[in-house]
């Protein structure tokens with residue numbers, strides 16, 4: 001995906017549902033002088049998402065869409081994305097499934113981060129399932145979003161070792177640290193930088 005035009009930064013929207021630590025790390029990345037992206041829009045399905053506070057702090061336009069009526073929410077979303085000239089979407093802990101129609105409209109321009117070594121453990125409760133299966137390794141994956149859940153082309157992965165006394169919480173924490181490093185790297189890769 002080559003989106004860079006001249007010296008313009010790739011206008012990016014980040015979708016979140018909760019804490020937004022990946023959003024925070026992407027924000028930090030975007031604030032770097034030589035960063036290829038700018039974050040211009042933040043979307044959440046959850047009005048209580050902690051990550052929304054960063055939007056306020058960094059004066060980024062935010063919009064909460066409840067997704068109860070997916071067709072309507074996505075219609076509003078498409079309007080906003082267009083209005084803000086958004087060229088790339090980064091899903092960062094966004095827990096809603098986007099429709100095929102929406103994904104088609106942004107084909108090849110939606111990235112997601114998932115806390116497992118895909119294709120293993122798609123969907124929810126990844127850490128619990130990895131531990132129950134006595135996996136020796138886990139990790140995180142940044143991939144393109146296609147119409148099948150957590151199944152798009154893999155961009156980058158980071159593998160980590162599961163310790164002896166690992167718990168769901170400790171594993172999630174360990175992987176999250178790697179997620180924050182992996183997402184910016186994956187963006188650079190996607191933009192051929």
Ligand code: GAR
Pocket residue numbers: 016017018019020021022023051092093094095113114115123176179
């Ligand atoms: C992250 O671990 C992310 O990989 C995961 O949710 C967490 C969000 O944390 N995403 C998924 O499970 C998507 N299927 P954050 O809100 O602190 O970035």
